Amino acid sequence: xxxxxxxxxxxxxxxxxxxxxxxxxxxxxxxxxxxxxxxxxxxxxxxxxxxxxxxxxxxxxxxxxxxxxxxxxxxxxxxxxxxxxxxxxxxxxxxxxxxxxxxxxxxxxxxxxxxxxxxxxxxxxxxxxxxxxxxxxxxxxxxxxxxxxxxxxxxxxxxxxxxxxxxxxxxxxxxxxxxxxxxxxxxxxxxxxxxxxxxxxxxxxxxxxxxxxxxxxxxxxxxxxxxxxxxxxxxxxxxxxxxxxxxxxxxxxxxxxxxxxxxxxxxxxxxxxxxxxxxxxxxxxxxxxxxxxxxxxxxxxxxxxxxxxxxxxxxxxxxxxxxxxxxxxxxxxxxxxxxxxxxxxxxxxxxxxxxxxxxxxxxxxxxxxxxxxxxxxxx
Ligand code: GAL
Numbered sequence: 304x305x306x307x308x309x310x311x312x313x314x315x316x317x318x319x320x321x322x323x324x325x326x327x328x329x330x331x332x333x334x335x336x337x338x339x340x341x342x343x344x345x346x347x348x349x350x351x352x353x354x355x356x357x358x359x360x361x362x363x364x365x366x367x368x369x370x371x372x373x374x375x376x377x378x379x380x381x382x383x384x385x386x387x388x389x390x391x392x393x394x395x396x397x398x399x400x401x402x403x404x405x406x407x408x409x410x411x412x413x414x415x416x417x418x419x420x421x422x423x424x425x426x427x428x429x430x431x432x433x434x435x436x437x438x439x440x441x442x443x444x445x446x447x448x449x450x451x452x453x454x455x456x457x458x459x460x461x462x463x464x465x466x467x468x469x470x471x472x473x474x475x476x477x478x479x480x481x482x483x484x485x486x487x488x489x490x491x492x493x494x495x496x497x498x499x500x501x502x503x504x505x506x507x508x509x510x511x512x513x514x515x516x517x518x519x520x521x522x523x524x525x526x527x528x529x530x531x532x533x534x535x536x537x538x539x540x541x542x543x544x545x546x547x548x549x550x551x552x553x554x555x556x557x558x559x560x561x562x563x564x565x566x567x568x569x570x571x572x573x574x575x576x577x578x579x580x581x582x583x584x585x586x587x588x589x590x591x592x593x594x595x596x597x598x599x600x601x602x603x604x605x606x607x608x609x610x611x612x613x614x615x616x617x618x619x620x621x622x623x624x625x626x627x628x629x630x631x632x633x634x635x636x637x638x639x640x641x642x643x644x645x646x647x648x649x650x651x652x653x654x655x656x657x658x659x660x661x662x663x664x665x666x667x668x669x670x671x672x673x674x675x676x677x678x679x680x681x682x
Contacts, residue, residue, distance in 0.1 A: 309461045309482035311586040312516040312558040313428065315350030315394065316343070320492075320521050320562025323532030324356040324405060327374040328382050337565040339389040346577040347586060348561060350428045350461070351386050352394030355405040362408055367420050368397075383425045394428030394461070395421060399445035400435030409435065411445070414452040422456035429453060430463040431481075442466050443475050450480030463518065463558070468503060473510035473517065483518040483558050486510070490520040490562075492528055493537035494672055497548045498623060504555050505595055511556055513590045518558045524549050525563030525572030535562070542571055543673040546653070547621060549575050550674045553585040554593055554607045554619045580652035581676060584609065584617040593619075596636050604630035604669065608637055611678070618649075619676045622669035630675075631666040639681045652676040 316334060318326045335351055338344050357379075359369040370379040386393045397417055398409035410417045410431075421429060431449055433442055446464050453460045464481040466472045467488050476484040487503040490496050500519050511517035528539030540548065552559060561576060568576070593607040603624025609617040616637065620630040639645050641663045649658035649665065658677060667675045 307514050308459050309516070310513050311588065311590060312556055313350055313461055313463070313483060314347045314559045314582075314586075315352055315392075315428070316348060316561045316565060317352040317354050317394070317430070317521050319354035320490075320523060320526060320532065320535045321530050321564045323530075323534065325531050326353075326356075328376070331382055332385055334565055335386045335389045335391055338391055341565070341573070342577050343561070343565065344390055346579070347582055348559070348576075350392045350394045350560070352396070352428060352430060352560065354396045354430065355398075355403050355432070356407060357395065358407050360407065362413075366413065366416055368408060368417060379424055387425065392427035393425060394430060394463075395424075395426050396430045396432065398432035398434050399440075399442060399449060400433070401437065402435040404432050404434035410449060411435075411437065411440075414448045415455070418449065418452035418456050418460075421453075421460065422458040426460060428461040428463060430465055432465045433467060433469075442470060442472075443479065446476065446479040446481055454480060465518075473507050477515040482514060483516045485520060486517040487519060489534065490523055491535055491537045492523040492526045492530055492539050494540050494544045496537070497523070497540070497544065497551070501551045501555070504557075508592050508595060511590070511592060516556055516558055516590070519552055519555065521560045521562035522549065522552060522576070523562055524575055525561075525568045529564070529567075541672065543670055545572070546575060547672055547674040549578070550581060550619055550652075550676050551607075551621070553578075553581040554609055554617060554676065556585060556590055556592065556609075559585055578652065580650070580655060580678065584611065584652070584676070584678075587611045587617075596632060598631055601628050601630060604628050606630070606632045608632075614680070616679045616681065617652075617676065618679045619674055620667055620669065621674045622671060625671050627668060627670050629666050630669045631664055633664045634661075634681075635663075637679075637681070645681055647679045647681045650678040650680075652678065
């Protein structure tokens with residue numbers, strides 16, 4: 304059987320969170336260097352994605368999109384070659400409406416020519432937005448059209464539908480052919496935004512799976528309030544909040560698309576984004592979803608549990624509350640029976656070591672907005 308494209312959630316870096324409209328060829332080449340040289344590519348981050356604002360305002364005489372002459376004086380081909388030369392894949396952005404969200408030309412009624420152009424340029428991933436859509440059109444039909452146009456090129460191009468979770472997208476998006484779909488509104492660099500997006504996802508826990516993943520939007524880990532993009536920037540988050548952000552996205556099988564300026568990432572950010580245990584959970588080949596266990600005796604805390612291939616479970620304990628709390632999990636709620644002599648072992652995904660074996664239940668103290676994640680073997 305041929306390889307399934309985007310069987311696991313795609314991982315990469317995208318220009319929007321940090322740069323908005325303000326990027327150029329130099330920044331993109333530098334980001335490719337950091338991804339390849341500082342462990343990100345080895346950790347699994349393979350797509351380097353240009354978001355909105357990469358094009359000229361007008362198409363050429365053949366109706367094709369033209370890369371911004373100011374940002375890419377020699378066109379996109381040498382930049383894409385450079386990115387590919389680093390062992391990375393290249394992603395680009397368009398929109399199903401008549402303009403992109405930032406007002407650049409978009410793909411409505413140009414789906415075939417744009418897909419063919421992207422394929423010819425060597426594009427491996429398309430993020431496809433939902434702005435300026437004619438009211439007569441459903442996004443379902445327009446996503447079908449672009450998915451078909453991309454497939455017709457004969458090239459493997461990941462199709463990342465960016466539809467913000469409207470129109471009950473999770474119920475129909477897989478049938479369009481899209482590989483990922485945004486399941487909520489745009490992220491901002493603050494805790495309320497992270498928490499809000501996670502809570503929307505909790506209402507749709509059963510959605511997503513191999514080859515079509517629920518996209519909770521790009522990561523803000525490491526941004527620390529430094530974005531140049533007014534639509535994303537905020538006060539930033541604490542380390543505990545960024546840690547919880549990454550753990551949630553990993554557990555909930557979201558694509559992991561970094562948004563910070565990797566050239567400036569500090570040690571904490573780098574270690575977090577390259578956490579092998581959390582990435583392995585995110586990329587687990589069975590791509591199962593989580594179930595959620597709320598804990599009435601510790602309000603604000605909850606567990607997410609995700610079956611992994613090979614028989615173990617990922618267990619995340621989270622504290623969304625405003626003060627330190629005990630976050631417990633009863634093994635009975637996972638189906639583990641101590642009467643049958645089962646004593647699960649816990650591997651700590653942040654400490655990268657054994658946390659011990661336990662009977663009946665497990666509990667950890669968590670500060671406000673903090674979390675712990677374990678690989679649990681029900682032995
Ligand atoms: C939004 C999208 C963002 C970003 C922006 C660009 O609709 O959700 O992720 O792509 O458009 O204008």
